[in-house]
Amino acid sequence: MSEMSPSADGQNRATGEATDPTISVVIPTLNEEENIETCLDSVFDALQDGPSFEVILVDSNSEDSTVERARQYPITVLQITEDDLTTPGAGRYVGWKVANGDLLLFVDGDMQLTGDWVRDAHDTIESEPNVSGVDGYLDRATSAERESVNAINGVMLYDAAVLDEVETFDPFLQGYEDIILGFQLRAAGYDLLRLPIVSATHARPYEISQLKRRWNNGYMYGLGQVVRKSLTSPKILKLLLIRNLMFVLFLLLFSVGVATFVVSRILFVGWVLMATSLFLADSLWEGPSFAAERWIRNGISWYGFCRGFLMTVRAPSEFPLDAVETIADGTTHGPGIESAPKVSAS
Template identity: 35%
Template sequence: MSVSVLIKTLNEADNIAATIESVLAAIGPEDEVIIADSGSRDATVEIAGRYGVKVVQIAPDEAPSCGLGPQLGFQYSKGEFLCLMDGDMLLDPEFLREATAFLRANPKVAGVGGHVEEMNLENLEFARRKSRGGAEYQAGRVDRLNGGGLYRRAAVEEAGYLSDRNLHGYEEFDLGVRLRAQGWQLHRLDRRFVQHFGYRMNAYALLLRRWRSKYLRGVGELLRAGLGKSHWNSLLRELPELRLWAGVYGGLALMLALLIFVPNKLLAVGLCILLAAFVVLAMSLKHKSLKLGAYAVTAWLFMAAALPLGFFARRRDPKAWIESRVVADAGN
C-alpha cells in the first residue's frame, strides 16, 4: 500500500532540506513525496527540486491559505494513504510503518496521528500549545489530527476533499468533522509523529503576522463552511473556541456597559482594569506563567475580532481544481 507524503510549504528555505531528508529516510520505493508550495518567494522550491521529488506550486493569482496547501498536494497524489506535514517538520523514521499497520488493522479508522514535539518553546505561542494540552492532543480516539498525520485515501474521497482551500486555519478540524460525519474515526498513537520547529520570531510579531495573513479568521471560516451541512451541530458542540469567544464578547460588552452606565468614569475605568487583570491572572495561574497568561488573553482578543471577518468572507468551491504548475517531477 503506497503512501503519498504531502508537504505544504511557504517560504521554508531554512527547513525544507531537512524535512525532505527525514521523509526520504522513512519511505519505501513505492511511495511518493509531493511538495505543495503556496507561492514561496525564497529558495524553497529550488532547494526542494534538488531531491528528486515532485514539486508543485500555485498559480500567481491564487491566494495562499492553510487549507489550500494540502488540497494542492492531494490533487497531484496517487497513494492509498496520505501523510500531511508542514515544511518545518521532521518525520519520525518509524511513524509511517506503525501508522499504516494501524490503519490496515482498523478499517473504520480514516486517519492516525502521533505526538507533535514542539522544538521552539522560546516562542510563547508554541509554549502555550504545549502547556494547554487538550483532548485532541491525547493518545486514543480524537476528533481531529492537529499537526498532520496519515489518512486513508478512500475515506478522504468519501468526505469530498482533503482540505478546504477557503480556510486560513482549522483545516484539520474541518477534515476531522467531515470524516466523522461519514462514520469514520480518527486515532492518535502514543508515539511521536514529527518534530516541529515553527516560526523563530516574537510571539506578538507572529500574532500580527497571522492577522495580516488571515490565519486568525479560521474559526469564522470554519463555521461558514459548515453552515447548512450535516456536521453543523457537531461544529457548534465540539468547538471550545466558541464558548471562549462568547466569554470574550461578553467581557467586552460588560466593560462597555460599565463605561457607559457607571456615572463615575474613574470608577468605571478602574473596574474595567480589575476585570482585565483578573482574567490575565486566571490564565497565568492556568499556564503557570504570567507571560503565557498575558499572551493568551491578547491572542483571544485578536481571534475574537477576526471571527466575523472569516464568517462573512467570500468562498470558492473547495472541490475545484487549484490552478498550479509542476515545477519538478520525480518521474522526469
C-alpha cells in the first residue's frame, strides 16, 4: 500500500498526469461487504457499451471485508485510514481529487446502478452546456417529466470542469455535502436536472432503524454544519430554509422547550401541554406510528443539528490527503466489456 499523492492542478487532480476516460465513477463506501459486489457489477454492466470509464472506490476505513471484495475488480481502491476523517463528503472529495474523467459519476456502495439512466444523463450533459449535474430517482420514478432542481443526490453525474470551478464536495461535512454543492452550483448560475427515470435501486429503504445508523455515522450533524458554513451566504440559507421548512418548525419547537425548561418550570409545563396537543393532532392526521417516527426523528435531528452547528468550519484544502492510502491501482475500460472482470487480489 502507498500514500495517495498530494493534489495538484491539472488533468489528474492528484498527479497531473494525462487523462483518457470519459467518465470517472467514484464509489464511497463504509462497511458495505454485503452490497459492494452487486454495486460494482451494476457499474460495469451499465457502462460496458458506453464511453470509456474508470472506477475509483474510496473506503472510509471499513471494519468488514469491503476492501478485500472490491480488490477483486480492476478498479482503483483508496482508503481513508483515520476514523475522524471518514465522512461521506471526504469519500467524494478524495474521489474528485484523483479522478481523470471529463464527467464524474458518484454511486454509493449500497446502490445498484441502471444503464438507461447513465446513457440519458450522459447525453443530457453533453448536449446542454449549462447543465452541470444530473440525477434521477431511487427505486421508483415519481414523475414523468424531467425537472430543474436546486440540488441532486443519490446517484449523480457531474461535469468535472464545473466542479473544478466551485468548492466541490466539502470533506469535513458529516452529511448534506451533496445538497450544499447543488446550492453552490445554482448560485454560480448552472442548471441541475432530475430525469424521470430510476437511476439506481437502493439496498437500504428508509425505516426507523436507519436513525441509529445515521447517528452512529455522524450524518445527523450535516445540516447544522452547512448552516454554520453558510451564515454569510443569504441565498444559500434561504434555499436551506425552503428545503427543510418542516424541520425548521420542529427546531423552533424543541428549542423553545429547552429554553422554557431553563427559565421556568411553569412555562415548561405549558410547553409540554402544547407539544402533546400538537403530537395528538399529528397522530390523528397521519396515524400514531407515523407521528411517533417523525417526532423521534426530528428530536434526534434537533440534537444533531445543534452539535453540527457548533463544529468548527474548515476549508476543504485542509483535508490531509496523506491520510489516504492506495490499496489498488485500476485501469481505464472501454466499450465491449461483457461483464465485470474480476482479478486476483494481490
